[in-house]
Amino acid sequence: MKILVPVKRVLDYNIKPRAKSDGSGVELSGLKMAMNPFDEIALEEAVRLKEKNVATEVIAVSCGQVSSQDILRTALALGADRAILIETDYDLEPLAVAKCLAKLIDKEQPNLVICGKQAIDDDSNQTGQILAALLGWSQATFASKIEVTQDHLDVTREIDGGLETVHVSLPSVVTTDLRLNEPRFATLPNIMKAKKKPLETISAQSLQIDIAPRIRVLKVREPDPRPAGIKVDSVDTLIEKLKTDAKVIG
Amino acid sequence: MANLIIAELEKSSLKSSVRQLITAANKLQGDNHLLLIGYQIGDALAQAKQLPGIKKILVVDNPALGDESPEKTTEIVLSIATNYSHILTPASAFGKNFLPRVAARLDMTQISDVIAIQDATHFSRPIYAGSLIADIEVTESIIPLTIRISAFDAVMGDEDNQAEITHLALPDLPQLSQRIALQLHESSRPNLDSAKIVVSGGRGLGSEENFHQLLEPLADKLSAALGASRAAVDLGYAPNDYQVGQTGKIIAPQLYIAVGISGAIQHLAGMKNSKCIVAINKDPDAAIFSIADYSLVGDLNEVVPELTSKL
């Protein structure tokens, strides 16, 4: 089984993002970028399936600028066999990313795509589902457990009321939730080895699909701040305030 | 053009989120139509007839549709989607699962997690775990939207809306997936998504026993729902559906009591629009205090039992 893992380069999750002063977007220059945490989990799952001899090959793919090569190198150090960059200067929306991936999948013919359920920058939570729809494949989103059977997967999903297990036919797109696994760290020898693994670049233009943005971002701004709160020195004062000021308890 | 609202059901009933969806749809132009998909959903239909602002109800009630399969839901929606300018569903696990599939097949761009609707083409949505808001414009012919329920008020009133009721023909359904198990976390407490008061615990609780022994009596006293941080869920103190945050539930109760939660940005994303926030933490510098209305610095093992007993 061949597994494709799409990965996105995003602002490191520890950094508080700021809007550009003219409101035209998010200030990213000079800030630490990293692989989207959900994609690390997706990659880890694929690598584990390879270590269990369920998968034969793990391919990491990123759609974006040349700078995304750094997270593809990380993916190689974490156990991907090869990496592909679909290069573009556009800020790709989920539909465009999925179209790029669908083209690549025509060529690579994987049986399984594992991707993060959302990217922590735009929080769209769409790409996996869109990709499954474009390919006519099954999907299993928000996975916290994946079991591979003959030509099916049994996937446990985190849903609002608890857990659901779905039996999906392959090929399939699975999107990962936080509790699927705990990703490993790249070791120095593996980082060295990754430098020799193949990293191919394809221009998005050569795929001949429409990836132009469809959403016009008019303004990126900070949310309205909450009014400052107060410190209370005792449980009694707290109860008093909740009753008489906030009026949220009887 | 009209707006299609796709309601989320719970067992055979309508979830209350349909009322926030109607409020959202009323900010667009045109009539609102409501689509109900499921099996043995007579109760939901009866409830739908009492909803204000609905002109037409479309129903597909079939044994093949009992498991919310996203592949099947997509085919049903696609059988009528081109009659609409906007398609609205909750930004819940249900809505997020199928709506991008619909959008993809229509070759339209979905707008996720809408928190404000200015008019039929202008929307606001949070990005970066709600640290920033993007004001956007989309002018496509069909606009699929997932709505952040906690950002809209519920539409009020229930009297017969005289809506026209249409039973849709079942399109060909793909057999790509099948539900084989469902473990719903049954609880006598109010639903986390709709509770007026939420008591939420973090890593500071220290153990599963402590989580339950300290927080349950407090939640009982307040008729509150229980929530948790990711750390508390990862450590097994609480089930996954308790998680509040960027990647869990996003809620805005009247009162949110955060106990032993540090206030990571990913957690704040899920609760910072609560009307009143109380934080109990022993670290005076904890980030949670920066957004709390009432900050109580102290050991939760003492503060929580005292609070419970004095309420």
Ligand SMILES: Cc1cc2nc3c(=O)[nH]c(=O)nc-3n(C[C@H](O)[C@H](O)[C@H](O)COP(=O)(O)OP(=O)(O)OC[C@H]3O[C@@H](n4cnc5c(N)ncnc54)[C@H](O)[C@@H]3O)c2cc1C
């Ligand atoms: C991609 C991604 C998504 C995430 N999504 C979410 C999400 O949806 N929701 C979420 O919550 N997190 C999420 N996180 C995790 C988040 O970054 C934090 O790690 C998490 O919220 C921390 O949980 P916590 O506050 O319970 O634990 P900690 O940060 O460890 O805080 C524990 C707090 O308890 C206090 N404490 C300890 N003992 C006591 C005591 N005796 N009395 C009083 N106070 C005490 C401490 O002072 C501390 O402030 C996500 C992270 C990533 C990377």
